[in-house]
Amino acid sequence: MLGCVVHKLEAVDSTQAALARLAREGAPEGTVVTAGHQTGGRGSRGRHWWDAPGESLLLSVLLRPAIPTAHAPQLSLVAGLAVTDSLAALNVRGRIRWPNDVLVGGRKICGVLPEAVSRGDGRVEHVILGIGVNVNQTEFPQHLRDHAISLRLATGAAHDPERLLGRLLDALDGRYEAWRVGGFAALRDAWRLGSCTIGEPVRTADGRDGVAVDVAEDGALLVRTRDGGLRRVVSRAGIGARGLEAEGDRDAARH
């Protein structure tokens, strides 16, 4: 049950780091850390995740699935779907940009960061799933202004991050259970419906231009490149200190 234990912090370096400490002490699956503000919020690819104190939903969820480490990035897709579920309950249409963004009106409202620790035999010790949602910001720093949106800007009304947390954990609980039983294949149709990536031009990390034509049963993005080839693009989860690199790691970037 996700959210069985919730640690609510006013401010922290990163909820990812705080939950990693609890995970090492043996915290159970479903443990959640939230914060009103992060001084060192982590984004994907080593970027900083900006927040304005009290205006975001910032959470990390501890998962202990019995899976190969290479499957951990699928949890990003699972979380993206759960975020769109929780937005839909507020009549907001979020679209998932593979692998880990949720957009509203073409602007980013949420980012997801899965960080996996491998046992060393290629299987997962745990995954810390970080989710940041812009909730009540009315403005953003210059570098984000053209790309970011908050729930408040999208709806014209303020929202309670606590209520959103409840909705999101409920949605994540349901999607995570479906994924545990049936793998990403069980969520694939719903994910396709909620995604804005299929049909869009993308560039693979090795610089090939193409069009995203589908998502595979394991969550890889299928890209038809200009030379006519079909390439599988696999997203990458951060792998912890005891970890191994997931094989075939490659991300696609949006044009």
Ligand code: BTN
């Ligand atoms: C991205 O770059 O899109 C991923 C952003 C993930 C941000 C969230 S906020 C809660 C959790 N704690 C962090 O330090 N990062 C994640």
